[in-house]
Amino acid sequence: MPPSRSVPAAGTLPWRVVDGELQVLLVHRPRYDDWSWAKGKLDPGEDYAIAASRETYEETDFMVRLGRPLPDARYQILERDHTFAVKSVRYWASTVIGGNGKPRNEIDKVAWMSPTQAHAALDYARDRDQLLALVAMHRAGELDTWPLIIVRHATALPRSKWSQKDWLRPLDPEGQARAEALVPVLTAYGPLRAVSSSSVRCRDTLAPYARAGKTALKLRDSLSEEVFDKNPERALKTVRKVIRRGRPTALCSHRPLLPAILTELLEVAADADVAALLQESIELGMDKGEAIVCHLSGTRADAKIVAAERHTP
Numbered sequence: 001m002p003p004s005r006s007v008p009a010a011g012t013l014p015w016r017v018v019d020g021e022l023q024v025l026l027v028h029r030p031r032y033d034d035w036s037w038a039k040g041k042l043d044p045g046e047d048y049a050i051a052a053s054r055e056t057y058e059e060t061d062f063m064v065r066l067g068r069p070l071p072d073a074r075y076q077i078l079e080r081d082h083t084f085a086v087k088s089v090r091y092w093a094s095t096v097i098g099g100n101g102k103p104r105n106e107i108d109k110v111a112w113m114s115p116t117q118a119h120a121a122l123d124y125a126r127d128r129d130q131l132l133a134l135v136a137m138h139r140a141g142e143l144d145t146w147p148l149i150i151v152r153h154a155t156a157l158p159r160s161k162w163s164q165k166d167w168l169r170p171l172d173p174e175g176q177a178r179a180e181a182l183v184p185v186l187t188a189y190g191p192l193r194a195v196s197s198s199s200v201r202c203r204d205t206l207a208p209y210a211r212a213g214k215t216a217l218k219l220r221d222s223l224s225e226e227v228f229d230k231n232p233e234r235a236l237k238t239v240r241k242v243i244r245r246g247r248p249t250a251l252c253s254h255r256p257l258l259p260a261i262l263t264e265l266l267e268v269a270a271d272a273d274v275a276a277l278l279q280e281s282i283e284l285g286m287d288k289g290e291a292i293v294c295h296l297s298g299t300r301a302d303a304k305i306v307a308a309e310r311h312t313p
Helices: 048-060 115-121 127-139 173-188 200-213 225-230 232-245 258-266 272-284
Strands: 006-018 021-029 034-036 038-041 062-078 084-099 109-113 146-152 193-197 217-220 249-253 291-297 304-311
Touching: 006 048, 006 062, 006 127, 021 048, 021 115, 021 127, 038 048, 048 062, 048 084, 048 173, 062 127, 062 304, 084 127, 109 115, 115 127, 146 258, 173 200, 173 291, 193 200, 200 217, 200 249, 225 232, 232 249, 232 258, 249 258, 258 272, 272 291, 272 304
Parallel strands: 006 084, 146 249, 193 217, 193 249
Antiparallel strands: 006 021, 006 038, 021 034, 021 109, 062 084, 146 291, 291 304
């Protein structure tokens, strides 16, 4: 009988370069006596990116920042009730930003290995797909990336129910809940600079993340609807400045500005998949509270988006 259900999971391949040599982190599970990647099942309702970061920390004691997505893995597992299911695992390359690298939970060893050592140590052929992709990215000079996350503000009170100036219009309860839900999503790719339209509904979409990350929230009139109506070029200059600096950033703005912002990013899309995601978002729009994660390699004139992801409410 074919598997009746899917088990979602997520994990990461932490990587580093030591003395010019690439290394990746593997974990050993004594229960199965195997070497594999840090990964685990999603909690109910959990975002894949959040789970990938959480599981890596819970198994290795390393806090990581997610980088480029890597190939997924799908394979059949036998559940405790003796039924079969398909485990679907999403992976990211990741870099260590904290922690001590000690085995935890069901892990008894963690080890940094060269790609050759890792290829030999991995017990499952499916785990080599992620390794080979990561090595190819490294050789192409496109593994070391930084995120630019474009966020559309969460749902706000309707204009029809607001009598004051529009830029003062706040989030509604649903929007406030989405702003809080964005915190762990953004944290998985952080730490990030937080840059927002000066309008209250944009400011308050990123404010929970800024508080949680103890980072200043930079307000920019150039990203507001009012200024965009008069001078669209100011918003694009703000985006270009972020790209020139090359610092991980979350940028929140409004629906009328997003096609122009995404079109600016489309100019530095490195491949067809990235271009297709951005073009679809330009044509169909972004949902309120949605975040598009652009992974950029390089800065200034060398900046290019080598991968992109969507996180919808």
